[in-house]
Amino acid sequence: MNVPVLDVDDLTVVLGSGERQAIVLDGVSLRIDPHETVALVGESGAGKTMLALAVMRLLPRGMRVTGGHIRLDGEDLVGVPETVVRAKRGGEMAMIFQDPQSSLHPSFRVGAQIAEAIRAHDRGTSRSEARGKVVDLLARVGVPDPAARARDYPHQLSGGTRQRVMIAMAIANAPRLLIADEATTALDVTVQAQVLEVLRSAQDATGAAMLVVTHDLGVVASVADRVLVMYAGRIVEAGRVADVLAAPVHPYTRGLLAAVPRLDRTAPVRAIPGQPPSPFTRPTGCAFRPRCEWADARCASDVPALDPVAGAGHDVACHHAGALC
C-alpha cells in the first residue's frame, strides 16, 4: 500500500495544565494520499484549525501535543526538533490562512515576500532567479500583469489578489501537503469561485495532498474527495464526499446539513438546538448528546468509536449508527 502524504494517528492536543486543562483534540486520525483533497468541516471551536496548526507545529501558546503521531511522507514529526519542522514548513508542507491581510507583511512588496519563501528553502537560488520564479508563480495563480503586481504592497491589492499571492507563496516550493484554512471564507462568492479554481489547478500541477478546513459544505462538495466532520475535538463522521453529504448518518452531520439554507429549496432550515460545548465544559461520553434527539444512557457513559458502520470507507462515531443507516 502507498504511504500517504499525511498520516495523523490518534492525535491528542491539550490546552493548559493541571486543574484548568482541556482536551482540544481527542484521538484524531486522518490520512491524505497524493492528489487527494480532504475537507475538515465543523463549527467554530470544533478543533479544525487546531488540527491544521498541530500538523504545521504552529499551535498557539499553551496548547501541546500529548499523544499520537503526525507523519509526513512516513516521517514522524511529533517530538522531532524544531529545526527539522522549520525546514519542512513552507517547503514540503505549506498553509494558506483565512486572512491574507494579516498574513502578508504590510511594508514589503509582495514579490519580495514570495521570493523570500523561495530562498528560505533554497539558498542556491539567486535573487534574479527568484524574481523570475515569482512572476511565473503569480501568472500561474491567475494574477494579471504579474511583473507589475510583484512590485505592489499588500494594501494595493484586492482581497482576491492577496489570497492568490498567499497561494503563490504556499506553492512556491511545490509542497507535498497544502493546507487551506478557510482560505476563501472572507471572499465574495465570485472571487471565491476564482480562488477555488486556482487551488485546484495548483494541486493538479504539483500532485500535492490537500487539507481544506472549512465550515461551508458547498465548498466541501466543490473541492474535496473525502470529508471529515468534527465535533468538539473528535471526528464524528468520515467518508467520501458523495456518501457523507448525500447520506449522512451521524445526527450532527444530519443536523448540519438540515441547517444550511439552500438555493434549491425553500423548505425552512432546521436549527440544531443548543450550542457546541467549549473544551472546558465538554460533556462525558458523546459530546453531541445534549443536542441530540437519539441520546440515551449509553451516550452519556461511553465515547462512541469511529467505525465503518455505513459501508466501506464511511465511518461514523455514534452508538445509534446502526439504526440511523
Place this chain on the structure above:
Amino acid sequence: MSTPLVEVDSLVKHFGVRADAFGRTSERVVHAVDGVSFTIGRGETLALVGESGCGKSTVARLVLRLLDPSAGTIRFDGVDVTRQSGKQLRALRRRAQIVFQDPYSSFDPRRRVGDSVAEPLVVQGRRGEASARVRELLELVGLEPDSAGRYPHEFSGGQRQRLAIARALSVQPDLVVLDEPVSALDVSIQAQVLTLLSDLRQRFGLSYLFISHDLAVVRHLADRVAVMHLGHIVETGPVDAVLREPVHPYTRALLSAVPHPDPVRERARERIVLAGDPPSPLEPPSGCRFRTRCSHAVDACAQAVPPLAGVGPEHAVACPVVTAVAAGA
C-alpha cells in the same frame, strides 16, 4: 392599494475621499449608491444582495437616515423623511430599527445587556416601562428573562444576535433593517436566528430590509430581492423568479458561483467564472458598470446606464442586451 411602508426614489450617495496620508480631500468621489429606487410593503421582506462594496449597507444606513443622501428621496409611511431632523427624526427612529452584522462590537462590553436592550426605550422617553419590557423582550427572543443583569461577554455570538434583535424590537418598530445578521454565526446557530426572525415577522407584521451577500439565506427569508452591483440595482423581483431564473448576466454569474452542498448538483453546476477584479467605485466604468466583466457586452453598454425594464410579473432587469434576446426568443 395602500402606500408602501418605505419608498426610496433615485437615491444617490457620493463620498468624498481623502486621497493622501495628510488627510487632504481630493476631487475623488466614491459613487457608493447611484440612483437606487425600491419599495418595501407592510409585512414584506426585501433583500438587498450583492458583493462587498456594492453599496448595499450604505443604502441601509440611508434608509434609516444614519447617513444623509446626496440626492433622491426616502418616504416612510407616505411621509418624506429625506430632510427630517430633530424630533421628527427621533419619531422615525422609533419606527425603524437596525440589527448589525457583528454581535461582538454592537454591545457596550461594560454595560449590562438589559440596559443596552432598554436604551431605545430610554431615548424615546419611556424609561418607566423599561425593566418589565426588557424581561418580556428577552423571553421573546428565546433568552432567560433573568439574564438582563449579565454582561455581553457572558453570551455566545448567537445569543448576542438575539439580544440585538430584542433591542431593535424594544420600541415596536414597523421596519427592521437587518445588515448581514447571520453572517458571523455558525450554520446551526444561523438557522436558529433565521427561524426566530421569520417567527417575529409573522407575529408582529414586521417589514424587513435584509442586507446579505448569501443568496441561499436570502431565499429563505425574503419575499422580493434586489441585486446590487456597484451602486446600481441590476435586477429586482420576487425571490423565486430572480434566484431560479436570473436574467441579468451579473445575477447569473453570482448565482453560478455559489457552491452547492449536494455533490450531484455541485458536479452539474454551470460555472460562470468572472475574470479579474470588480472595478473600483472610485472610477466606475461608464454606462453599465458590469460591462468590463460581462461576456454579453456590446458598444452600446458604455453609452448610458441601462434602466430597469420589466421581464415578468414585478421582475425587472437593467440589461437591454439580454432582455432583447429573451424577447426575441
